Amino acid sequence: MKRVVSVSLGSSKGNKTHEVEILGQEFRIERIGTDGDMARFAQMFLDLEGKVDALGVGGADIYVVVDKRRYAFRQILNIVKKVQATPVVDGSGLKHTLEREAILELQNSGVVDFARQRALLVSAVDRFGMAQALAEVCPNVVYGDLMFGVGLPIRIRSYRTVRWIGSLLLPILTKLPFQWFYPTGEKQEKRTPKFGWAFQEATFIAGDTHFIKRYAPDRLDGKTILTQTLRKDTIAWFKAAGVERLIATTPVMGGETFATNVMEGVIVALLGKRPEDIAESEILDVLKRLDWKPTVLDLSGDSEQPPEP
Incomplete structure (x- = not known):
């Protein structure tokens, strides 16, 4: 089973775990909040390095982008660049695709x-x-x-x-x-x-x-x-x-949605490559096979539950 973990600067109240089959492979997807504790956030990446298939940066961005140029938040980049054995993503690959x-x-x-x-x-x-x-x-x-x-x-x-x-x-x-x-x-x-x-x-x-x-x-x-x-x-x-x-x-998934960093981690784990080695065309190809479409929820009626795919 592949394991993808999003380490988030957000509240631990939003923690969740979900197991799902994606393109014939079993996944355990987790979101772990650190309640804004930057030291705990940084340590958790080091603790999970080499133990999971992909790590996601939640509640923060590594990069923001204008046109084709990326700008890294130095504080976040300095944390994740210490992780060498496990791919780390922040959702940028899916924000563009x-x-x-x-x-x-x-x-x-x-x-x-x-x-x-x-x-x-x-x-x-x-x-x-x-x-x-x-x-x-x-x-x-x-x-x-x-x-x-x-x-x-x-x-x-x-x-x-x-x-x-x-x-x-x-x-x-x-x-x-x-x-x-x-x-x-x-x-x-x-x-x-x-x-x-x-x-x-x-x-x-x-x-x-x-x-x-x-x-x-x-x-x-x-x-x-x-x-x-x-x-x-x-x-x-x-x-x-x-x-x-x-x-x-x-x-x-499980009646809720995960953030883009988590889902990019899933794609990275499926491809078995580091993010910097993945071409945009490869992400688009996987997305086509996954057939992920926007989930539309009509709130004008009684429903508050998004449909499972």
């Missing part, structure tokens, strides 16, 4: 008509595949990087501007502590709504689950949300906020 394809699949299948949407992507540099795909199919997109990443009440209305601002700021920002930009541990459960007008203007809201929940207003009536990690309490929160449709980019 699975999440990009999810936008195109929603458009091509008619689930979402992006020509009629006003989209808000809370962070383009974090969900760069989504950002690039939205730039292709949606004429009205607001990228929230300056609002929710830096705290400035400035809408970015083109991906070209994201590239320009990113090239100026990311070389500096990625050298600062990661916790300055993303909630970890118990902070993931604390809501600090801001720039509510950006959410109210949008009909389609996309991005990281914690980012959206942390900054969104109490009411999101009639909105469609595209995100990656859906837990039962998260689904209940979005339903109570009035969200009409909730869409996940990752497949449902």
